[in-house]
Amino acid sequence: MINGLFDLSFWGLVGATLLLTHLTIISVTVFLHRHQAHRALTLHPLMSHLFRLWLWLTTGMRTKEWVAIHRKHHVKCETAEDPHSPQVLGLKKVLWQGAELYRQEAAVSETLDKYGKGTPDDWLERRVYRHSFAGIGVMLLADLLMFGLAGITVWAIQMVWIPFWAAGVINGVGHYWGYRNYECPDAATNIAPWGILIGGEELHNNHHAYPNSAKLSSKWWEFDIGWLYIRLMQTLGLARVKKVARLPQLGQPKAALDMDTLRAVLSNRFQVMARYSREVILPVCRMEAENSCATSRAWLKRARKALVRHEVLLDSRDQQALSRALSNSEQLQLVYSFKQRLQRIWERSGDSRQASPLADLQEWCRQADAAGVAMLETFARRLRSYTLESSTAR
Numbered sequence: 001m002i003n004g005l006f007d008l009s010f011w012g013l014v015g016a017t018l019l020l021t022h023l024t025i026i027s028v029t030v031f032l033h034r035h036q037a038h039r040a041l042t043l044h045p046l047m048s049h050l051f052r053l054w055l056w057l058t059t060g061m062r063t064k065e066w067v068a069i070h071r072k073h074h075v076k077c078e079t080a081e082d083p084h085s086p087q088v089l090g091l092k093k094v095l096w097q098g099a100e101l102y103r104q105e106a107a108v109s110e111t112l113d114k115y116g117k118g119t120p121d122d123w124l125e126r127r128v129y130r131h132s133f134a135g136i137g138v139m140l141l142a143d144l145l146m147f148g149l150a151g152i153t154v155w156a157i158q159m160v161w162i163p164f165w166a167a168g169v170i171n172g173v174g175h176y177w178g179y180r181n182y183e184c185p186d187a188a189t190n191i192a193p194w195g196i197l198i199g200g201e202e203l204h205n206n207h208h209a210y211p212n213s214a215k216l217s218s219k220w221w222e223f224d225i226g227w228l229y230i231r232l233m234q235t236l237g238l239a240r241v242k243k244v245a246r247l248p249q250l251g252q253p254k255a256a257l258d259m260d261t262l263r264a265v266l267s268n269r270f271q272v273m274a275r276y277s278r279e280v281i282l283p284v285c286r287m288e289a290e291n292s293c294a295t296s297r298a299w300l301k302r303a304r305k306a307l308v309r310h311e312v313l314l315d316s317r318d319q320q321a322l323s324r325a326l327s328n329s330e331q332l333q334l335v336y337s338f339k340q341r342l343q344r345i346w347e348r349s350g351d352s353r354q355a356s357p358l359a360d361l362q363e364w365c366r367q368a369d370a371a372g373v374a375m376l377e378t379f380a381r382r383l384r385s386y387t388l389e390s391s392t393a394r
Helices: 010-037 045-058 063-075 091-106 109-115 123-127 132-147 150-170 204-209 225-235 259-267 269-290 294-302 304-308 316-327 330-347 357-369 374-383
Strands: 041-043 239-241 248-250 386-388
Touching: 010 041, 010 045, 010 063, 010 132, 010 150, 010 225, 041 045, 045 123, 045 132, 045 150, 063 091, 063 109, 091 109, 091 150, 132 150, 225 239, 248 259, 259 269, 259 357, 259 386, 269 294, 269 304, 269 330, 269 374, 294 304, 294 316, 304 316, 316 330, 330 357, 330 374, 357 374
Parallel strands: none
Antiparallel strands: 041 239, 248 386
């Protein structure tokens, strides 16, 4: 029994370890994240319990703790109250001590009470799954039985897999380095191509832009393996998708914006802003650079990132570059001011004391048409053609 019941070769052990850790990642992304934390899908009770059981065996995590900490992260993102922001705590701290940060926050009863509502609270959760060390102890015995002495190594890798990849890489690198499809007011990034290892969670910027979507990929070339499993379970009647990002479609431009257009713009505000940066701000920036002196071109080049990022994410160097670039270009000042006004429309849209967001957006388009900037006029015309497609998952 030195080699266990399966008596696997070295590469067989590698494959078995990757399979076991992959099951854990899928349990986290499908069950804990998309199902429990964001309610983007429902799961058959059998699948829900199998995920809970597997997570108890391989991580010892309790559903309520994980969900509460994640929800608080979204509400308090990049602030001193964020349980694991590398922008506040530093990348090194979150990457290598992410599990410790998780345990610290899990001990805060106020966090669990406020953000952990709606999670399982049955007999198993209260009497069995609350004993974290019992679960991972059972997993150790199972690994020894299946793989012999090598099972100790398999078990050790299982135990560090989620603390490193989820608590460290996703929460750390995923808010520090990578590319961004959407300029949401936090530092979340996409860190592809680690999709198979992290289950689609690497598309973190997409998730923060559309947190309640069961599907995390946005671009045609992005691969969300978690979504693949959800669709498979849906086909088998084991899951039902409730929410995906309601992507806008372009119809015929309207003479005036209506409520359908407003809903399409507001629900896809980060996509709208990304398009505005791509189709208005950056072309104007390039045009101004071509007609500027060397000094102005240098400041415009430094300001490219600051021109498209959300203002709350700009550091002092970004702010200086932005200020200098805008001071050297009246046209860039104009299109940047339109960006700020567009952003304020949806920031105020939930405030009943403010004017109608529809009237605000109509006025924005009217003034954009009269601004005398071709790219801005084209964007305003396209904005009037926005409409919502069906939210049914495709």
